[in-house]
Amino acid sequence: MMTYCGGCQCGAVRFSITVPELIVYACHCQDCQKHTTSACALSIPVAISALEIEGPLSIFSRETDSGTTTDCHFCSTCGTRIYHQSARSRDMVTLKGGTLDDTRMLVPVAHLWVSRKQSWMQLPDDVPQFETQPDDLKAWRAGLISAS
Ligand SMILES: [Zn+2]
Numbered sequence: 001m002m003t004y005c006g007g008c009q010c011g012a013v014r015f016s017i018t019v020p021e022l023i024v025y026a027c028h029c030q031d032c033q034k035h036t037t038s039a040c041a042l043s044i045p046v047a048i049s050a051l052e053i054e055g056p057l058s059i060f061s062r063e064t065d066s067g068t069t070t071d072c073h074f075c076s077t078c079g080t081r082i083y084h085q086s087a088r089s090r091d092m093v094t095l096k097g098g099t100l101d102d103t104r105m106l107v108p109v110a111h112l113w114v115s116r117k118q119s120w121m122q123l124p125d126d127v128p129q130f131e132t133q134p135d136d137l138k139a140w141r142a143g144l145i146s147a148s
Pocket residue numbers: 008009010011012013075076077078079080
């Protein structure tokens with residue numbers, strides 16, 4: 001097992017995840033472009049039991065297109081988005097990759113919502129791409145973790 005540490009921009013929130021392997025996928029949907037204020041989100045799916053976190057967190061809940069709710073946890077002080085948790089999978093979270101202290105090992109294993117991708121971003125041909133997202137996103141994420 002490996003432990004990776006990270007935190008928010010102001011340092012009030014700190015966390016660690018302990019996982020067999022760091023798995024990350026990129027999502028290019030407009031919601032991810034909005035919350036990252038960037039071209040895509042780097043999402044790290046982890047079991048909630050693998051996450052240790054401390055600091056002042058606030059929650060913004062939003063309805064998703066698939067009809068469920070996602071809780072978006074962010075630093076109460078500086079607003080950095082830390083992780084998302086779906087009402088459909090309370091045992092798992094998706095950590096925001098840019099919050100890791102060392103982001104150099106973040107190489108996406110897949111790209112979601114490439115139909116919304118910024119036109120200038122070139123994706124590698126040998127990495128799976130989804131026009132939208134896997135039909136069963138929860139099962140797909142769980143498969144990524146269990147394969148690691
Ligand atoms: Zn902060």
